[in-house]
Amino acid sequence: MRIRSEQLTGHLSKQLLPAYLITGDELLITQECCDTIRQHCRKEGISEREVLNVDRSFDWGQLLDSGQSMSLFGDRKLIELRIGDSKMDQKSSAALQEYLGHVDGSNILLVSCGKLDSRSMNSKWVKALDAAGAVIQVWPIERQHLDNWIMQRMRKIGLNADSDAVQLLADRVEGNLLAADQEIAKLKILAGERSITADVVANAVASSARYDVFKLIDTALAGNAGNALQMLNSLQAEGGEDIAMLGAVTREIRTLYQCAQQLEQGGGIDRVLDGARVWDKRKSLYKNTLRRLKSAQLGKLLQLATRIDAAQKGQSKENASILFANLVSLLAGQKLAEKL
Numbered sequence: 557m558r559i560r561s562e563q564l565t566g567h568l569s570k571q572l573l574p575a576y577l578i579t580g581d582e583l584l585i586t587q588e589c590c591d592t593i594r595q596h597c598r599k600e601g602i603s604e605r606e607v608l609n610v611d612r613s614f615d616w617g618q619l620l621d622s623g624q625s626m627s628l629f630g631d632r633k634l635i636e637l638r639i640g641d642s643k644m645d646q647k648s649s650a651a652l653q654e655y656l657g658h659v660d661g662s663n664i665l666l667v668s669c670g671k672l673d674s675r676s677m678n679s680k681w682v683k684a685l686d687a688a689g690a691v692i693q694v695w696p697i698e699r700q701h702l703d704n705w706i707m708q709r710m711r712k713i714g715l716n717a718d719s720d721a722v723q724l725l726a727d728r729v730e731g732n733l734l735a736a737d738q739e740i741a742k743l744k745i746l747a748g749e750r751s752i753t754a755d756v757v758a759n760a761v762a763s764s765a766r767y768d769v770f771k772l773i774d775t776a777l778a779g780n781a782g783n784a785l786q787m788l789n790s791l792q793a794e795g796g797e798d799i800a801m802l803g804a805v806t807r808e809i810r811t812l813y814q815c816a817q818q819l820e821q822g823g824g825i826d827r828v829l830d831g832a833r834v835w836d837k838r839k840s841l842y843k844n845t846l847r848r849l850k851s852a853q854l855g856k857l858l859q860l861a862t863r864i865d866a867a868q869k870g871q872s873k874e875n876a877s878i879l880f881a882n883l884v885s886l887l888a889g890q891k892l893a894e895k896l
Contacts, residue, residue, distance in 0.1 A: 557690040561585050564692060568596040573689040574659040577682065580694025581671040583832055584733040587810065589692055590636075593666055597634045602664060604633035610642045611821040616651035623655050623663055632662055639669035640818050641831075649681040656684045665689070670831065697733060702726045705733075709740050710752065717752035724757045732833050734811065741804050742770060745797055769801045772884065773808050777841040779848065781888035788884050798876065799868050806861040809854055809887065815842065816851035848889045857886055 559567050578589045594605070606622050608614070622635050637652075644652075652667075659665070667685060676682065677693075685691055697705050703722050710717050717725075729736040745768070747756055772787040791801060811832055818828045825846070829839050849857075860883050867876035885891065 557686065559690045559692050561589050561692055561694050564589055564592055567690070568592065572596060572600060572661075572664065574661045574663070575656060575665040575667070575685055575689030577667045577669070577685040577689070577691045578694065579669050579672045579692070581831055582694045582696050582733060583811065583814070584737055585694045586668060589694065590666060590668055593664075594634065597664055600632075602632045602634050605636065606633060607636045607638065609817060609821075610637065610639045610648075612642075614642075614648075616648050619651055619655050623658065623665075632664065634664045634666060637665060637667045638817070639667060640821055641670045641823055642821060644676070644679065644681055649679065652681045653684045656688045659688050696731065699726070699731060702729075702731065702736075706736055706740065709737065710743075713740070713744055714749075715740070715744060715747070715752055718754070720754040721752045721757045724754045728757075732835075734807075734833050735835065738770065738804065738807070741800060741807075742768065745769065745800050769804045772801075773805060773887075774838070774841055776884050776888040777808075777838075777845045779844060779889050781885045781890040784884050784888050785881055788881060792877065798880065799865075802861060802864055802868065802880065805883065805887070806858065806865075809857050809861065812842065812845060812849070813851055813854040813858060816846055816849065816854055819846060820851055845887075849887075853886075857883060860886070 557573070576593055578586050580586050597605075608618055608622065619635070619637060655665070672682065672693075682691065703719070703726050706722050706726055707717065710722070725736065725739055729739060743752055743757070750756070769791060772784055772791065775787060776784040792798065811834075815828050815832050815834075818831070819825060825843060826839075829842055834842050860879060863872065863874060864876050864879045864883060866872045867874040867879060882891075
């Protein structure tokens with residue numbers, strides 16, 4: 557079955573298939589498709605998630621073992637097979653086909669990879685995924701559709717913008733959806749409940765608070781923990797929206813995490829950063845951070861961000877502000893607390 561990314565939510569409201577393949581180089585949309593499937597699995601009571609990262613030394617027997625092993629917390633689990641830009645050879649293709657030949661819906665397989673060419677889309681392992689579940693090809697948003705995409709994203713988080721504002725933002729991001737999403741999050745913090753006009757977009761930087769969350773992120777990536785913490789304190793003192801700020805920081809860490817994984821699989825740094833749509837002026841910050849933090853460390857930061865989110869929403873008794881300060885400090889390469 558072939559599904560468009562915008563059809564995924566509607567599809568999942570009707571059925572959950574045993575296997576999904578998400579392929580494409582539009583990082584934001586692929587991330588959100590994966591998140592949508594994860595969230596639906598949790599709603600279905602599938603609480604256990606096993607992640608298998610494919611690299612040159614990956615043992616494909618792990619996939620078969622994962623499919624046969626019972627969940628620790630229930631009858632079903634989500635198995636994520638992250639292929640990234642790794643090449644599928646005859647052995648890996650055969651292993652995946654063997655797994656798919658025995659699926660019965662007990663477990664859900666979520667396969668994600670970069671953009672596949674037409675030859676790869678006609679390969680046996682892709683056809684097996686198509687037959688057992690669904691294949692979702694993520695395509696870039698064309699310029700003529702970008703205005704509508706931005707408008708929908710704004711409405712989703714409660715922003716009201718006129719057409720001139722949307723067009724100006726679309727021109728500024730030049731098709732970079734991650735950049736567009738970041739700018740929309742920034743406007744949410746800066747504008748609050750105000751309507752977004754072209755003037756608001758044009759003056760967003762000038763009208764921002766003394767420190768904004770995006771300067772904070774760049775300062776942390778540069779390894780300057782002291783200044784980054786000062787910026788965080790200033791934002792919080794000025795009434796910055798902690799949930800929105802955490803979302804911006806978490807998106808950045810998630811991108812870094814995926815870049816780190818690809819680097820550890822043998823990808824070249826410039827190619828990895830280009831694939832993640834990192835702006836040229838920010839590449840030095842990313843390179844600096846990826847020298848300091850590996851995927852395991854960045855994964856722990858994402859876990860910490862999840863704890864902060866729960867604390868902010870009153871779902872735990874932990875101090876969200878203290879955890880947030882530790883998250884920023886760790887991103888900058890320094891540790892505030894021995895135990896978190």
